[in-house]
Amino acid sequence: MALITIPWVLDLFNGSATSFRVLSHESANIQLPLLVLAAAAYLVTHQATIRPYRTGAILSEGAMPLPHWARSLAAGMGLLSFAVLGMLLAMARLTMFSLSEGAAGSLAIFEVLTVPAFVVAAGAIGMLIGRALRSAVAGILLFAVLAGGVIAAFYTASSASWLSLMVPLDPLDPGVLPSSLIDRPAGWHLLWLATLIVVVLVAALLIDRLPAKVGAPVLAIALAGATVAGAMQSQGPSPSVLGERAGVFLNPADLQNCRTIGIDRFCSFPEFESRIPAWKDVVDGVRSAVPTELTAQGSIAVRQSLDAVNGPMDSQGSLPLAVWAREGPLDEALATIPAPMSWAATGDGRLEEHDVLSFAVDVSATMVEGVPEPSDHTIVALCDAPAFLVLWGAARADQSTEAAFGGFLGSSQGGAVWTTTVRSSAGYSFSPSEVDLVAQLLAQPRDVADQAVASLGESLTNLDADIMEVAHLLNMPAPVQRPEQWACE
Incomplete structure (x- = not known):
């Protein structure tokens, strides 16, 4: 006992x-x-x-x-x-x-x-x-x-x-599912x-x-x-259930309920509507963390998605985001962002926290001006000012994402961070330089860090500044050097 x-x-x-x-x-x-x-x-x-x-x-x-x-x-x-x-x-x-x-x-x-x-x-x-x-x-x-x-x-x-x-x-095969699947x-x-x-x-x-x-x-x-x-x-599992999983992966709209909160739209499976407040906190947190002068203005559409392992073989785990974006009221949003089935806020590096951080990075990358969207099965290696803003917005969004960021650093080696979309192979990577600068800021008092980042909206006339210049504008020590072999987009 x-x-x-x-x-x-x-x-x-x-x-x-x-x-x-x-x-x-x-x-x-x-x-x-x-x-x-x-x-x-x-x-x-x-x-x-x-x-x-x-x-x-x-x-x-x-x-x-x-x-x-x-x-x-x-x-x-x-x-x-x-x-x-x-x-x-x-x-x-x-x-x-x-x-x-x-x-x-x-x-x-x-x-x-x-x-x-x-x-x-x-x-x-x-x-x-x-x-x-x-x-x-x-x-x-x-x-x-x-x-x-x-x-x-x-x-x-x-x-x-x-x-x-x-x-x-x-936990990986087939991942978190609605009860019926x-x-x-x-x-x-x-x-x-x-x-x-x-x-x-x-x-x-x-x-x-x-x-x-x-x-x-x-x-x-x-x-x-x-x-x-x-x-x-x-x-x-029966072939019919496997086929239903593949169908829901590609087109979950028929099984989901959608809610408009403020200017944003959130769609989830009925059993998972309790997750919508957590997603909304991340979206709102990214908006407040990234300077307004450097963000794209508009609404965000969030749709819960099954993990890529449930996709049909011919889809190769690719989410039909373009199709989702044309579904009724979602078509006016900046982008349709897939939300994970799992979520966690423990900060101990568990697998669910990678999904939390990946979702936050996807939201932040959509809001920061000029950040390219990863195509199928590609990792966009962000560097310098865009990378810092995307990673800062994701890590600073709320307690769940900050815990996920800390858990990732505690369970990985090398100082780099990489994220993927709902466990598929498309996503973003950040070099140790940007990661170190974000970690330094998170260690500062919240009001000091937020005020320093907010000042970047006036200091950065464009997003071409390198990470050392960003650190100087933030009055922070120079971050660790980026590895020479690191290839930036």
């Missing part, structure tokens, strides 16, 4: 750790820490099972009126307490996420029910091994083997991994675990002399159910 709950309690004092969670995905992610409870169920049940043999108490059990298998069945019912505990812990954690800022998605009940199912399954396996081998050493060794198998399933990208107690979500075989996996529990418990009871005429038919039916469920859960 301490191993599971102490990190959760600490998260309560760090709101950013529980913010912007997707409940449909966290319903699956919650299974991983609760494997600790499954391990406890195995060990406790195994020790309780072999105790009568280890202490010699089994010799006096023959005087009891109930048959041995009935007493074992009654002991097995104690696993229900572990199941209830696991369910309570899972729901407490998910409730914490649902009440936090930016919560999105919906609860996946089959994923949550997997927690009590695999906890009971682990305890039942402990009982079976205890009845069959009656050895503490053998139980511990087999526990290590089973734990190794569960861990191996984490890194096995195959259908066989579904034969484990649980299968974690892959996830298509994990959670229901079949839950049925497989349920039939596995019956198989294991009946096998243990047969060892304890359960009459074969009762146990054999139940065992046969459970084995048949486990075979069917095991086969169905191993098929992967």
Whole structure:
């Protein structure tokens, strides 16, 4: 309980750790820490099972009126307490996420029910091994083997991994999705675990002399159910869902709701409307961070997009931004900017923060005058004044982007920053010179830094100034030298 709950309690004092969670995905992610409870169920049940043999108490059990298998069945019912505990812990954690800022998605009940199912399954396996081998050493060794198998399933990208107690979500394939497009075989996996529990418990009871005429038919039916469920859960996403993902990637408008806030337009999947305030904060923050004299005036259109991995093969992960821009009220905007499915504000360098920083850079690059838009699968290497303004506007936009910028620097080497659009291969790069100058400014008091950058609107008559001149105008120390091999656009 301490191993599971102490990190959760600490998260309560760090709101950013529980913010912007997707409940449909966290319903699956919650299974991983609760494997600790499954391990406890195995060990406790195994020790309780072999105790009568280890202490010699089994010799006096023959005087009891109930048959041995009935007493074992009654002991097995104690696993229900572990199941209830696991369910309570899972729901407490998910409730914490649902009440936090930016919560999105919906609860996946089959994923949550997997927690009590695999906890009971682990305890039942402990009982079976205890009845069959009656050895503490053998139980511990087999526990290590089973734990190794569960861990191996984490890194096995195959259908066989579904034969484990649980299968974690892959954060990259296919990324965060609306609930209707996830298509994990959670229901079949839950049925497989349920039939596995019956198989294991009946096998243990047969060892304890359960009459074969009762146990054999139940065992046969459970084995048949486990075979069917095991086969169905191993098929992967259906072709229809994969096709729907590709269609939504190219044309998400039919599934999205749009809102006009001020002069800007924001479109999101219905489950993710809670993210719109975060996107708006970034857009407004960039507008206030970059001097008005150096920005293009106009509205911004933001449309949430699936990750590029969900695009059809012939699209090569290219977003149809030109098509999106012609959709009704979006066509008058400066640009249509794709917003990521994921979001984070922890500053610890997690993958979601790269999406946050990339989105902010896309917004800032659209607003700063004269910054070229990257074509498909190209990285625009921005340098000097344009690069500084774009990166400053992105990093200074709000707390989420500043945390993402700091997290990126803390988890990377070399001092450079690069961003991509919704994990596709098009984006921007910034040399260590611009990154260092932005980092220096962020370390200054906010009002001092903002006033210094605001003065650039009058000092920079054009955007041809190099980074050393920008640092001089800001009254900042010269930033680190740009590597000689760095190629600027």
